[in-house]
Amino acid sequence: MQGVLNIPKELSGLQDLLANSLPRVETVFAGQLVSDLPPVDEMCSYIERYRGKMLRPTLVLLCGITANPESDALLANNDFDKLITHTHIISGAVCEMVHMATLVHDDVLDEAEIRRRGQTINMLKGNEVSVILGDYLIASSYELCASINSSIPSQIVGNASAVMCTGELLQLHHRENLSMDESTYIEILERKTAALIGASCELGALATLGYDQSINPTTLALKGFGQKLGIAFQIQDDVLDLLGKEEEVGKSVGKDLEKGKLTFPVIHHLEKTGVMDGTRSLMMLQQAAAGDRSVFPEITKAIESTGSVDATQKLAESYVQQAKDAIVDLPESAGKSMLLLIADAVINRSF
Amino acid sequence: MQGVLNIPKELSGLQDLLANSLPRVETVFAGQLVSDLPPVDEMCSYIERYRGKMLRPTLVLLCGITANPESDALLANNDFDKLITHTHIISGAVCEMVHMATLVHDDVLDEAEIRRRGQTINMLKGNEVSVILGDYLIASSYELCASINSSIPSQIVGNASAVMCTGELLQLHHRENLSMDESTYIEILERKTAALIGASCELGALATLGYDQSINPTTLALKGFGQKLGIAFQIQDDVLDLLGKEEEVGKSVGKDLEKGKLTFPVIHHLEKTGVMDGTRSLMMLQQAAAGDRSVFPEITKAIESTGSVDATQKLAESYVQQAKDAIVDLPESAGKSMLLLIADAVINRSF
Numbered sequence: 001m002q003g004v005l006n007i008p009k010e011l012s013g014l015q016d017l018l019a020n021s022l023p024r025v026e027t028v029f030a031g032q033l034v035s036d037l038p039p040v041d042e043m044c045s046y047i048e049r050y051r052g053k054m055l056r057p058t059l060v061l062l063c064g065i066t067a068n069p070e071s072d073a074l075l076a077n078n079d080f081d082k083l084i085t086h087t088h089i090i091s092g093a094v095c096e097m098v099h100m101a102t103l104v105h106d107d108v109l110d111e112a113e114i115r116r117r118g119q120t121i122n123m124l125k126g127n128e129v130s131v132i133l134g135d136y137l138i139a140s141s142y143e144l145c146a147s148i149n150s151s152i153p154s155q156i157v158g159n160a161s162a163v164m165c166t167g168e169l170l171q172l173h174h175r176e177n178l179s180m181d182e183s184t185y186i187e188i189l190e191r192k193t194a195a196l197i198g199a200s201c202e203l204g205a206l207a208t209l210g211y212d213q214s215i216n217p218t219t220l221a222l223k224g225f226g227q228k229l230g231i232a233f234q235i236q237d238d239v240l241d242l243l244g245k246e247e248e249v250g251k252s253v254g255k256d257l258e259k260g261k262l263t264f265p266v267i268h269h270l271e272k273t274g275v276m277d278g279t280r281s282l283m284m285l286q287q288a289a290a291g292d293r294s295v296f297p298e299i300t301k302a303i304e305s306t307g308s309v310d311a312t313q314k315l316a317e318s319y320v321q322q323a324k325d326a327i328v329d330l331p332e333s334a335g336k337s338m339l340l341l342i343a344d345a346v347i348n349r350s351f
Numbered sequence: 352m353q354g355v356l357n358i359p360k361e362l363s364g365l366q367d368l369l370a371n372s373l374p375r376v377e378t379v380f381a382g383q384l385v386s387d388l389p390p391v392d393e394m395c396s397y398i399e400r401y402r403g404k405m406l407r408p409t410l411v412l413l414c415g416i417t418a419n420p421e422s423d424a425l426l427a428n429n430d431f432d433k434l435i436t437h438t439h440i441i442s443g444a445v446c447e448m449v450h451m452a453t454l455v456h457d458d459v460l461d462e463a464e465i466r467r468r469g470q471t472i473n474m475l476k477g478n479e480v481s482v483i484l485g486d487y488l489i490a491s492s493y494e495l496c497a498s499i500n501s502s503i504p505s506q507i508v509g510n511a512s513a514v515m516c517t518g519e520l521l522q523l524h525h526r527e528n529l530s531m532d533e534s535t536y537i538e539i540l541e542r543k544t545a546a547l548i549g550a551s552c553e554l555g556a557l558a559t560l561g562y563d564q565s566i567n568p569t570t571l572a573l574k575g576f577g578q579k580l581g582i583a584f585q586i587q588d589d590v591l592d593l594l595g596k597e598e599e600v601g602k603s604v605g606k607d608l609e610k611g612k613l614t615f616p617v618i619h620h621l622e623k624t625g626v627m628d629g630t631r632s633l634m635m636l637q638q639a640a641a642g643d644r645s646v647f648p649e650i651t652k653a654i655e656s657t658g659s660v661d662a663t664q665k666l667a668e669s670y671v672q673q674a675k676d677a678i679v680d681l682p683e684s685a686g687k688s689m690l691l692l693i694a695d696a697v698i699n700r701s702f
Contacts, residue, residue, distance in 0.1 A: 035517055037517055037521055039520060039521065039524040040517050040521070043520070101486075105482055105483070105486060108482060109479045109482060109483075127460075127478075128460045128523055129520065129523055131456055131459060131460060131482055131485075132456070132460070132516050132519045132520050132523065133516075133520070134482075134486075135452075135456060135485075135486075135489065135512070135516045135519075136516035136517065138486065138512075139509055139510075139512035139513035139515070139516055140513045141509075142493045142505060142508070142509035142512070143506060143509030143510045143512075143513055144509075145505070145509070146497075146502045146505035146506035147502070148502060149502055150502060151497045151498075151499060151500055151501060151502050151505060152497075154493060154496070154497035154502060154505040155494060155497035155498065157493070158492075158493035158494030158495075158496070159490075159494045161486070161489075161493070161494075162487055162490035162491045162494055164490070165483050165484075165486045165487035165490055166386055166391050166487065168483045168486075169388070169390060169391050169394070169480065169483050169484070169487065170388055170390065170391070172479055172480055172483065173390040
């Protein structure tokens with residue numbers, strides 16, 4: 001995420017710590033996937049290219065730091081090992097691996113061709129390999145998580161993963177349901193995206209505070225921050241799928257329309273448009289869901305005509321605000337300041 | 352598994368205990384999958400029909416009993432709660448859930464239509480739902496596993512699941528490789544089937560002995576029993592896919608030939624057949640892998656002509672013997688006797 005941030009000078013120490021710690025997450029990540037079987041190894045190396053913004057590990061580390069009441073003093077003394085332990089690093093790798101597993105399976109479901117500016121593994125190796133590779137990532141993430149000497153992180157990750165699946169199932173259930181409402185949309189986002197981002201923040205906090213601190217107010221605040229931020233993040237993701245350019249976003253776009261998945265700009269548009277225009281919009285959405293991409297420009301034009309893109313932006317901003325509010329009672333620290341910066345950044349991104 | 356066993360009278364107490372305990376496993380299993388979302392709930396109820404022989408939970412419970420040095424005395428005193436604890440029940444449900452997740456994903460990959468004499472979920476609801484539903488089962492199994500107050504079972508289950516995936520990836524890698532040899536075939540079986548069956552036995556033993564007893568000779572013996580038994584079990588599964596009748600086996604058959612997966616009868620046949628007949632066999636195998644099921648009868652006739660079915664039976668028997676040998680040093684008990692009966696039963700089954 002740091003690439004998109006404008007980091008003030010007083011946070012540069014923290015920024016350096018994060019920049020030095022994320023490669024450790026990557027090392028643990030890659031080490032867990034090493035296999036004695038060359039074909040397995042080859043595929044794992046390929047999908048390491050899928051790694052992108054590293055939002056989840058960044059949040060694990062940052063929440064771990066923020067949960068530490070001595071964080072600013074430890075930072076000032078370069079006492080980094082007390083701030084970021086091996087457990088933080090493992091937790092970061094686990095969250096990224098679960099996330100990557102969902103990317104691999106999502107690309108199968110979406111029949112996506114492009115991810116991180118390269119061919120998806122399903123295009124390259126077929127759906128069968130992709131399904132099993134996703135399973136391998138999930139299983140490996142659990143094995144890695146269970147290397148932490150407590151069953152609590154495994155519970156959190158298992159639960160978040162299960163909730164993510166229910167979000168996907170709910171979304172599939174409502175596919176081509178053109179009367180889906182905002183509250184169902186938000187519930188899908190809470191489940192499919194926000195649960196894991198909330199869990200990332202929770203795991204970071206618990207790695208600092210101890211695994212018996214699940215209802216510690218700091219843990220709950222940071223978890224709540226992640227959950228609200230996750231919703232904002234996914235709203236922005238949905239906007240990019242609708243309006244983004246493939247070369248900028250770095251992955252296939254227009255997949256939601258093509259798969260008949262209603263996202264907020266469309267829901268808002270259908271609510272605001274009149275009967276005549278609405279009928280035309282519904283017809284175009286059905287055409288898009290039938291695979292006709294030629295109607296995309298007209299659909300986006302219609303969506304803009306009802307102010308639905310602005311309304312979506314406002315909705316995302318409201319969740320960013322809720323995320324910030326969740327940590328308002330935490331003492332001021334460099335970690336907290338960086339979290340607030342990240343909160344703004346997730347909706348001011350074009351990739 | 353008990354339906355296929357001929358249980359001697361002296362084991363009837365143990366048999367009753369198992370028969371009373373497996374429904375407890377089913378209750379925990381179903382309870383873990385309950386969702387507040389009706390569409391999720393509906394699908395989970397549907398796939399509960401997938402539950403079949405309950406081999407893995409049976410082995411968890413039985414190895415838990417066998418690992419208990421007082422098992423016969425406890426059985427005689429009807430002291431069942433000391434023999435089978437809630438941890439045994441949870442472990443059984445976890446292993447069955449991981450197994451069921453693989454069935455759901457396997458059916459997607461195999462494009463299978465029939466499972467447990469009913470339509471597969473992929474036929475009924477499509478591949479997308481099936482992929483996510485499999486993911487939901489995996490995630491739920493981990494969440495359930497992490498409810499045990501130790502990270503060791505999560506490590507074992509995570510590792511077994513990851514190894515299973517590498518077995519599947521290895522099998523996919525060798526698809527339509529008509530020169531695949533026996534040792535690669537056995538390695539695939541060790542990974543894709545034996546790892547989880549071995550883990551089931553290990554989890555049962557550890558639930559009795561304590562999670563610090565991973566290298567206890569009893570744990571290792573029972574784990575080894577499961578690993579060898581798993582290989583025998585999968586060899587028999589492969590024979591049934593080749594020679595079984597769909598109405599008897601209860602699931603789609605002929606899938607291995609159709610998917611270009613070489614199994615032992617075919618490997619043995621290609622090794623033993625002469626150049627002329629062998630060329631004909633290779634051609635037929637390629638036809639089968641291209642989707643032409645009309646060559647199946649001729650392929651099975653060719654396989655029988657080289658004694659390859661008998662050779663496969665002998666191979667399976669040798670792994671059953673290795674399984675029995677693995678527990679030869681364990682003291683005699685009802686549990687051990689039942690394990691030996693099950694060992695014979697896995698290759699004397701037609702479903």
